[in-house]
Amino acid sequence: MFLADSGLDILVLDKKSSPGQGQNKKAIGGIRATHSARSKILIAKKSLEIFSGWEEKTGDDIEWYEGGYSYPVYNEEDEENLKNLLEIQQKFGLNIKWLDKEEYVKKVPMIKKEGLIGSTYSPEDGSASPLRAINSFYLQAEQNGAEFKFEEAVESIYTNKSKVTGVKTDRGEYSCKYVVNAAGAYAKEIGKMVGIEVPVTPDSHEAGITEPVQRLFEPMVVDIRPAEGSKNYYFYQHKTGQIVFCITPNPPIVGTDTNHTSVFLPQVSKRMLNIMPRLKNINIRRTWRGLYPMTPDGYPIVGETKEIKGFYNMAGMCGQGFMLGPGLGYYVSEDITGDISNEDKDILGDLSLYRDFSGSEALK
């Protein structure tokens, strides 16, 4: 969308039959700039600007809802960790603060109060519908001049003297100067086509959605306490009333299995009722399973490779590809067209393929 807007000739090749049929539609729709490092905070802030202004700009309702995000804590160690992060987050302009127990209970009245210490609260975070958003972004990209070809799989990438010269698919061949590898869980396979190791390893995550009910609470609630089989649990109430929820399995379920299981619902219900007992009477409509395209440190891999000119990665979105996508699209377009400030270049530099991957995102 952004690249086409900048006047370049853009062709999008997708092996699936329509937009967002990879992992995008598996996302629960959470959008936050509440991360633990500069790159993701600033990129997600740009995304928030795009999501929140989208309806006014285009007239399309993507079900954006500015409910905020919250990380309630029930022990002192979590309290200290989150309060330490607040400093970094505020330094990069994130609107986030600490609420004590009474203040937080006013925001989320049904939260389990026993043992609750307080919570972070970032009111400008929110949510939107991944299905609606991706279709609207797709239409906007077409309007900007991008061409889309679906049901067309990339099979190899042509290079000459270490420069990209074209792409071969199962239907044809195209010449080009740039290839952007945005293949999500399959980014590693695309990297192999030019002999570049892109360390993206998918793992499986399940989610679910309830029937719609009247508004019960505003912010996403991220319960960072581990429990048997899961590292954390997060849920929010969508603009249209449904509660949408997800857990992070522990240990991770590495691989590309997207069959949803009978294990998930009993497991997640326990967590749900533990932190918000009032939800016991709500009906669950559907569960599903998708993939997080994970990197070793929890940060995306973005930028042109040194070895092959014109081969550009935009991969490894981990559990945040929906929320990072638009902001990253904006930054990447600046980078590829060369119309980029030193500051923005620096932000993308944090996501370089050539970093040592020894860091760790605290809020992945």
Ligand SMILES: Cc1cc2nc3c(=O)[nH]c(=O)nc-3n(C[C@H](O)[C@H](O)[C@H](O)COP(=O)(O)OP(=O)(O)OC[C@H]3O[C@@H](n4cnc5c(N)ncnc54)[C@H](O)[C@@H]3O)c2cc1C
């Ligand atoms: C249960 C669950 C909940 C989640 N919740 C959230 C959330 O609340 N917020 C959030 O931000 N993120 C969330 N995520 C993560 C998010 O869905 C992913 O990070 C995101 O979809 C990755 O985006 P992507 O564009 O990199 O990959 P994808 O959306 O998977 O797109 C990759 C595309 O590449 C295509 N492709 C691959 N190989 C080829 C090839 N050889 N030729 C042609 N096309 C190819 C695929 O068909 C696909 O369309 C969640 C994920 C899951 C599973």
